[in-house]
Amino acid sequence: MFRNRTDAGSRLASLLREKGIEADVVLAIPRGGLPVGRAVADTLGVPLDVVAARKIGAPSNPELAIGAVASDGTVWLNDSIIDSLDVGDEYVERKRAEEAEAAADKLERYRRDRPPLDLEGKSVLVVDDGVATGATTTACLRQVRDAGAERTILAVPVAPPDTVRKLEDEADEVVCVETPQYFGAVGAFYDDFRQVSDAEAMSYLSDDETGASA
Structure with missing residues (x-):
């Protein structure tokens, strides 16, 4: 194509x-x-x-996106997957911060x-x-x-x-x-x-x- x-x-x-x-x-x-x-x-x-944005992966399957976060911390979360996997708020917030920092580092580079x-x-x-x-x-x-x-x-x-x-x-x-x-x-x-x-x-x-x- x-x-x-x-x-x-x-x-x-x-x-x-x-x-x-x-x-x-x-x-x-x-x-x-x-x-x-x-x-x-x-x-x-x-x-x-x-x-830039980075995927937020599930705890047991990093390739499965439970959300994504942009370099400024703007986030999108797939609430249905988060609820079905019983992913805790602490995990989501920790990964959000980590991935946002990684996206910001990429843009700076x-x-x-x-x-x-x-x-x-x-x-x-x-x-x-x-x-x-x-x-x-x-x-x-x-x-x-x-x-x-x-x-x-x-x-x-x-x-x-x-x-x-x-x-x-x-x-x-x-x-x-x-x-x-x-x-x-x-x-x-x-x-x-x-x-x-x-x-x-x-x-x-x-x-x-x-x-x-x-």
């Missing part, structure tokens, strides 16, 4: 243009969202920055000495290379909204229809190139879905002279 993340970003940018969607800022979710976000930001002619872009009153595009469950995406969208964005738009190349419907409650608009009924995993829709290294991810940010001076 997509050759690689840059191809996906170009196709996503074309769809945004077709829909007449404009933005003041593109925020990519590292690491895989950065090559996609770079293509979108370049096409729209706006700064590129990052937004990526931005280096650059301050975050001001989102107050802005139209903000949140971009990733795809969405599966939407847990970390939800936390990112809530952080952007809490930062004062006037309009929050999620733009991704691929996501399952049920996840898109859920995320439409979190964003003002969701734009998705493909919404296959039979999903599996994001990587199944790319010819090249190799892992993006930290160094490569940061290179997409360092290309953004506009964002550095914004």
